[in-house]
Amino acid sequence: MTEFSAVKESLARQAIELPSWAFGNSGTRFKVFGQPGVPRTPHEKIADAAQVHAYTGIAPTVSLHIPWDRVEDFTELAEYAAEQGVRLGTINANVFQEDDYRLGSVTNPDPAVRRKALDHLLECVDVMDATGSRDLKLWFSDGTNYPGQDDIRARQDRLAEALAAVYARLGDDQRIVLEYKLFEPAFYTMDVPDWGTAYAHCLELGDKAKVVVDTGHHAPGTNIEFIVAFLLRAGKLGAFDFNSRFYADDDLMAGAADPFQLFRILHEVVRGGGLSAEAGVAFMLDQCHNIEPKIPGQIRSVLNVQEATAKALLVDADTLAEAQARGDVLGANAALMDAYNTDVRPFLADLRTEQGLDPDPMAAFARSGYAERVAAERVGGHQAGWGA
Amino acid sequence: MTEFSAVKESLARQAIELPSWAFGNSGTRFKVFGQPGVPRTPHEKIADAAQVHAYTGIAPTVSLHIPWDRVEDFTELAEYAAEQGVRLGTINANVFQEDDYRLGSVTNPDPAVRRKALDHLLECVDVMDATGSRDLKLWFSDGTNYPGQDDIRARQDRLAEALAAVYARLGDDQRIVLEYKLFEPAFYTMDVPDWGTAYAHCLELGDKAKVVVDTGHHAPGTNIEFIVAFLLRAGKLGAFDFNSRFYADDDLMAGAADPFQLFRILHEVVRGGGLSAEAGVAFMLDQCHNIEPKIPGQIRSVLNVQEATAKALLVDADTLAEAQARGDVLGANAALMDAYNTDVRPFLADLRTEQGLDPDPMAAFARSGYAERVAAERVGGHQAGWGA
């Protein structure tokens, strides 16, 4: 196995983007449970996100969701973030929470609704100009619930048209990253249900369009790491939305449901050069904390991704490649499992100490009193959540 | 194939219970789209449900959800229902929409929360006494999101204790019908995830406890009609919650996603004697109309169940049994498919005409102007939905 010292530098460079909405309330269609201290404003969300970075050292940016995080002055918001020790990152468009979007946004049969949705997407690029964000992340809830409800093919035409319009608006250093999802909220077809659809559209658009892999958006049994390897080979992997799941898009903490899968994904990332800056892959969390406290939930998730990355980096690539080349099924599998079975927590604790961080981020945050402080301070107002 | 005339009587006797909450707003965690004319009170929901019965003739009862449909005077509500031409049916308990239930209701690690949940269940039996309902339908959202979060076995103990307490409170003609569900809202374990769990608890409780089969609550690939056949054989099938799905618990209109499955289920119902009054099986819809108009959505669903039942009744049981006995795979399958492939709509239209109903319920309701009238009248107030 590779020496830990040899992978420290890669780990120190790792950067995982946090979603602002993970700090607000979320839930299922059955119930959203409120929690004390939940942020009420974009600023408070950023302050919370900054806590995660302060204790882990590898979560330096925050993803925004428009309109949930719309502010008058994005420059001021960026400055506030900088004061907290973090930066603004990806801009997420939202065209699924207005009554007009009942039958879709950019694929709606009604041209007026399509126009409205497109205007919002273009506005998001304006926001990117203001925040200096590189990526516009597009996820469409568009789809149909019943066979025959709308024309599958016509919806693809409408989708392609909207994507082309947004693509044309991008600056030189801006990108579209397009997310796919099997189902929910639509229950018969989603208009971008799988990586193949996202890939085909991105190919059509050009180099500045890449695919987002959300680890919770696949059919049961899908081999996600295959998709990751394939997209890296094709130069089309734009970003990850990490989270975990047992059933559908459960949005649990990354690595909580299937830590071995997360390791396998990161093994393909490492294998495919996806950790390098040139690859341009954005590593983001996209998950919801329905019943657990939100800041610790994010810290735990960041640590889980870090541990999986450390293990992936520890894979002895030469030993693995040799076993593969000689058709040694058990030997090759063992080379991979040796890294997975290693307990990397002590190494990572040492790395943190070297970086001036507390070796145990969960405990350190708990001791800090931050949670109690914001619970006391953030009284009144409207807690943030989906839709605000 | 059996003559249609021979099955008319069975069809005329069919009764499908409607859920009051199907007439209120519903949606996904992403968005609840409001619709004009949606009821604001239990009375208005019952009025809407009565429309479905008025046009189909086979939806004579309405299921209530407590506390969503709690009123001061249930006797008055029952009288109002009678005036509208329908009756009150099953009582559905709700122990999943208060902050106290974040970690469960009757299986919560906190005894105080368990007590509160149990009190609500017992209160529901009080409501049943008032409404004259036979069935208390219990669905628990209880479960855990993370491995280790709580003790699976201890939760079973707590569940058994609560069920026993409710069972002890039942009157002679009252029953518990216990529903199972694979996942959602809990994402690691549900405390009653499958029919085996529900069956085991009902067996322990006694004759007045039966299992509810909700057609949307199974793992992918589960053969639901097998479960139906098994439970009928065991005398433990209490009720159906019909709806349909392509992915998870999509709650689409019954029969919309897989009409052949609905037919196969009803074939097992017919085969197992489940249509007879003695079997005591309650046939209910439990579905949500997120994007389609609600009353027509219920009419369509009732018709879909009726059509599937008609086809199931048309199966020539003798031909089928003979082919099965001689091991004629294709012959036996053909006997079943012959009924399924028959277009029963003309027969059912005739049946309606004989009963003094319009042969085309969807068109008749559309012509009636009811939808426009309530949209105009029901202005202001708070539209009903999950949670109200």
Next chain:
Amino acid sequence: MTEFSAVKESLARQAIELPSWAFGNSGTRFKVFGQPGVPRTPHEKIADAAQVHAYTGIAPTVSLHIPWDRVEDFTELAEYAAEQGVRLGTINANVFQEDDYRLGSVTNPDPAVRRKALDHLLECVDVMDATGSRDLKLWFSDGTNYPGQDDIRARQDRLAEALAAVYARLGDDQRIVLEYKLFEPAFYTMDVPDWGTAYAHCLELGDKAKVVVDTGHHAPGTNIEFIVAFLLRAGKLGAFDFNSRFYADDDLMAGAADPFQLFRILHEVVRGGGLSAEAGVAFMLDQCHNIEPKIPGQIRSVLNVQEATAKALLVDADTLAEAQARGDVLGANAALMDAYNTDVRPFLADLRTEQGLDPDPMAAFARSGYAERVAAERVGGHQAGWGA
């Protein structure tokens, strides 16, 4: 709904290709059950296939599997087929049944094995030259069983190389049709697991490479008709392998497990112009008869596809499009369901009578005595099956 008379011509033109191997023995890993009268040679398989065409009128061609159907003289085989009233169709390569292919064929880590596999593929093009076949159907069992066993990306490189070599060998009127499959026989990764992978390779290869949709090769919950619509839009749908399934690649008779899905698929075919000769879509069966008699199993399957096609053609496209355009969810769904719920069997029986065929192919074949005759004649020799 469209008049049946308006769709008769399309139905009369329909052609469904039969797989030679469907007439041999097949089974599961647990047991292959033999049946009396099973063919022992390619000629006997063709004779059986010709029976299906004789009774249905829409199964004029037979797919061959090399080496299972390898003969000395393909010209003679073609002549024999012509005498029986059918033609030779697609050539299926087989690189999965020799010990050398334990770790893959064209993606094997061993270059010698890759060369051997490629030679077989090129030999198949030779066979196509001899038979005049248009399509080379490629399905690779290649993949891995364990994480780390081989390098996912390197296998894609090897796959691309082999495909390019075969593509270069194609004549002007020849095509590659590339099949994907989620799993089995490999259990961790398949090298072409999904339509996206097949599509990406076909795009790279050029116009003579198209995707095959086998209806049994998807993850649970995959919307197959979406893929069909997408590939037709992209001009990349090459062929169908029809069969049906409840769980995995069950290879049951087409339309037997989910007739509604088959209808929805054919609706997208019709919608996307896939029935036209110009579209170049090959409609094939690919299924196994483990417990049912083989010729009747194929007749039943052909009829099921025909019935689904008839229903799809009956959809009133104008009514559907209008309802879709005005966002009428239930109206649009009803336009589709109206066609699905129609019993097309009487129309098709009439069509057969007009064509000089027996209106009931299943009964006519049963009466013919063919099954009894071949059971008596085909004694001794080695019954055909997978691997022979």
Next chain:
Amino acid sequence: MTEFSAVKESLARQAIELPSWAFGNSGTRFKVFGQPGVPRTPHEKIADAAQVHAYTGIAPTVSLHIPWDRVEDFTELAEYAAEQGVRLGTINANVFQEDDYRLGSVTNPDPAVRRKALDHLLECVDVMDATGSRDLKLWFSDGTNYPGQDDIRARQDRLAEALAAVYARLGDDQRIVLEYKLFEPAFYTMDVPDWGTAYAHCLELGDKAKVVVDTGHHAPGTNIEFIVAFLLRAGKLGAFDFNSRFYADDDLMAGAADPFQLFRILHEVVRGGGLSAEAGVAFMLDQCHNIEPKIPGQIRSVLNVQEATAKALLVDADTLAEAQARGDVLGANAALMDAYNTDVRPFLADLRTEQGLDPDPMAAFARSGYAERVAAERVGGHQAGWGA
């Protein structure tokens, strides 16, 4: 976390039974790849199984499959096993590999076939008398492929009748352990598709009937550890068939596909007292080695189960229970994950050294030359596989 020293005793007592058939050839329906040195007789299978025990110290018994392992003199076979250092264990009945069983064995519509199948089951109890085995493991491939093919309920009646007859034949210290499976080889219904069905039959039979959990036999998304916890609570968990899977019943090495799931299962075993002798739970492997060498594949699997057990034993039950009791979602999850993330391999290597075993069983076996020796010696004869 619990000290390793405190769990050593439990680990030293662990016993995992090996399946004789794992040492023979196996494969998929597409191809069985032969391997050099594969056993040709029950004796050679036992000799190979004994190697696994010799290097791991925790695989002291071997499961037999009748008729695959039928011998003239089971007493002699038992003596041979003893000489090799192992004992004979569970007897597995096989009623799925004769042509008579095409439509089922004990549930076949033909009474003569049912009688034949029952006779075989009773013969297996005779074998148990001869071998001194405690458990008769029953897995039925019985089921149907097509809707209508046979009567679901009648098949349950026939199943119950056969089970009762076998149960009546059991000696005082003998048990039936009944296995369930979702699908394969039947594709529409299996007659024992899920744990609920097995549980209901076992309950009906009595105390000497228990349920077998095969980890590869569930629908996607099924929470297996819930079932384990439930069955232990009910006193009805009889045995495990360990193996692993990504898709269907892939029969990969235990722990290879989802090591975290294996750990969670063993956590519930420990929690529910399932490791104690009194619990009477048999821990068996049931898996096939299609492409990997067979003895190392079994050693690897045994080690995987041992590592998962060690981790499960290391869970600090008090810390876990306290976190659960106070509703500390992240704390409770962390208590579990702390054990899972521990690298137990050094501890287990030490344990082996203490026991006089080589600390690295895989390497020690590879060095031993056994594989090369049997490959040289076992030439000629018929390699064992499914069906022989």
